[in-house]
Amino acid sequence: MAIGAAFTINRDALGSQVASALREAIASGQYARGERLIEADLAQAYGVSRGPIRDAFRILQLEGLVESQQRGVTVIGIDEDAISEIYSLRGAIEGLAVRLAVGRADEAGVRQLSRHVDDMQAAAEVNDPAAFAQADIAFHNAICLLSGHKRLTDVWQQYEGIMMTLLRLTISLDQNLQASTNKHRQLLDLIGAGEPNAAQAELAVHLDGSRERMVKVWKQALQRRRGTSA
Numbered sequence: 001m002a003i004g005a006a007f008t009i010n011r012d013a014l015g016s017q018v019a020s021a022l023r024e025a026i027a028s029g030q031y032a033r034g035e036r037l038i039e040a041d042l043a044q045a046y047g048v049s050r051g052p053i054r055d056a057f058r059i060l061q062l063e064g065l066v067e068s069q070q071r072g073v074t075v076i077g078i079d080e081d082a083i084s085e086i087y088s089l090r091g092a093i094e095g096l097a098v099r100l101a102v103g104r105a106d107e108a109g110v111r112q113l114s115r116h117v118d119d120m121q122a123a124a125e126v127n128d129p130a131a132f133a134q135a136d137i138a139f140h141n142a143i144c145l146l147s148g149h150k151r152l153t154d155v156w157q158q159y160e161g162i163m164m165t166l167l168r169l170t171i172s173l174d175q176n177l178q179a180s181t182n183k184h185r186q187l188l189d190l191i192g193a194g195e196p197n198a199a200q201a202e203l204a205v206h207l208d209g210s211r212e213r214m215v216k217v218w219k220q221a222l223q224r225r226r227g228t229s230a
Contacts, residue, residue: 014048015055016161021046022056023165026065026077029221033077037066063162080215083166087211090163093156094140094207095200098187100147102196109146110192116142117184124177132177133168139184143191170213 022042025031037057039050046053057073060066064082066073101109119135137160144156171177183206190199 014052015059018042018046018048018052018056019059020161020165022060023063023065023161024168026060026075027162027165027169029077029218029224031075031077033075033079035075036071037073037075039073059161063159065162078218080218083211083214083218086159086162086166087207087214089159091204091207093152094143094203097144097147097149097152097156098191098199098203099196100149100152101143102191102194102199104146104148105191105194109142110188112142113139113146113188113191117181117188120177120181120184124181127177129171129175129177130168132180133164133171136171136180136184137164137167166214167210169217170210172217175213 022037031037039053042053043050057066057068061068061073065076065078067076105113116135116139120132120139123129123132123135140163141156141160144153147153183202187199187202187206190202
């Protein structure tokens, strides 16, 4: 069984940290669909007890990445249909969120969004994809919070982990961070200007581009796996 790249586990929130490591390994194609995940092997690989491994399995099962069967936990993984589902869910959630946010965006709310875009700009200038991804997801999370729709925000945060993972993988595909920063600033300007239709349309274009990049990442991972097994 393949074990993901070395990943340092802190002692806080171990289950969430293991889930994050496994999520990225699954999404990047390190595990094949149907592959069994062995608690003992993973516990040794990540230097934790079996409890955090089970916690991670529960998190990933809720996200649809693994499933519990009679013989143990196996990988469902990511395919093109799953990617499309995740991004269409984002479109539904964030499309409503951005419309609501436009109606509620006061000066403080716009400043908060602007800070996240400034963080993206800073990350782009030093070509730091990890920091960029963190600022990017924080920007979208802030839109959901600004919407004032608690249940919408709850759904967003339930899938935030997998969306963050997919975002990091798409950024790894030689994405132009400065161009992405500019697109986020355009969306920010539309929110600040009180343009719900234009803001929602800009968001849809943004998410569709991200989906296309993620499909490309997935296809590359599939080709690598086929090449390895050939």
